[in-house]
Amino acid sequence: MTAPRRLALGAAALYLVTWVTSVAAVPLYGGSAFDAGAGLAGRGSVLTAGLLEVVLALAVVGTALALYPLLSPHGPGAALGYAVLRTLEATVILAGVVAILPAVARPASTAPPALDPGVVAGLHLVHDWTFLVGPGLVNPVNAVVLAVLLLRRRLVPRFVPLLGIVGAVLVAAMNIGVMFGVTTPRPALAVPLFAWEICLASVLALRGIPTADGGEARRPERSARAIGPFLRGAGG
Known part of the structure; x- marks a missing residue:
């Protein structure tokens, strides 16, 4: 198996990790501050949710690391922009984790x-705001950057x-509405963006x-060799 092929499979696997950890962490935290009467869950539940979000942040960065050498021959600016925005998203997620853990434990x-x-x-x-800003606003932007590159090329x-x-437009619009208090979170609006990542991961895994010449990505071979061991370790 070539290094670019491993990177594509690694990116698909890391997208799977982001879905599992993000979905599993939300109910473990308990109620949301979007509901004024809701409180946090118990210590063990919140600590587990925090750990899942740490894994989520690492997987978010991992998808960017895997895709960068595959995308850069087609659009180095967009590939770099996607990597930077994914890193920013992960940073905001980790800031939320650091904010919430002192509420339940030392x-x-x-x-x-x-x-x-x-x-x-x-x-x-603070944690709820980081969730809104990171996955809610930064993630739609990086999705558009990646989608436009994939579409143009x-x-x-x-x-x-x-x-x-x-999906990105729907999620961003919903979260801007939530930010200004004109609407409440509507999970159904996130379905298209979730489906986009599922479809993208499926394409990465299958082909x-x-x-640019129509073959499997080979030009970023050196970068692929450098990042491949990291992905094998993350996937293992």
């Missing part, structure tokens, strides 16, 4: 942190990037990213 201790309820509510609110079937663009 490092190296099973004793409760005994924080004032108002402080706990504030930390919870015809690297995947046309419906895949179109689905990504439509990878072609080169």
Whole structure:
């Protein structure tokens, strides 16, 4: 198996990790500060959710690392932009994790942190805002950057990037509405963006990213060899 093929499979696997961890973490945190009467779940549940979000952030960056050497021959600016935006998204996710964990635990201790309820509510609110800004606003932007590149260069079937663009617009519009208090989160609007990543991962797993001459990606061979071991370790 060539290094570019391994990178495409690695990216597909990392997209799968992002779906599982992001979906699993949400209910483990308990209620959301979007609901004024909701509170956090128990210590173990919140710590597990935080750990899942750390894995999520690493997988988010991993998808960018895997795709960069495959996409850069087709559009180095867009490939770099996608990598930077995915890293920014992961950074915001980790900021939210760091904010919420003090509400339920201290490092190296099973004793409760005994924080004032108002402080706990504030930390919870910070986490909810990071979730809105990172996956809610930054992610749609990086999805559009990637989808436009794939569409312009015809690297995947046309419906895949179109689905990504439509899904990104819907999610971004919903979250801007939530930000300004004119609407509430509507999970159904995230379905097209979720479907875009499923379709993209399926294409990566089945056929990878072609080169400008129509073959399997080969030009970024050196970069692929450099990042391939990391992906094998992440997938293992």
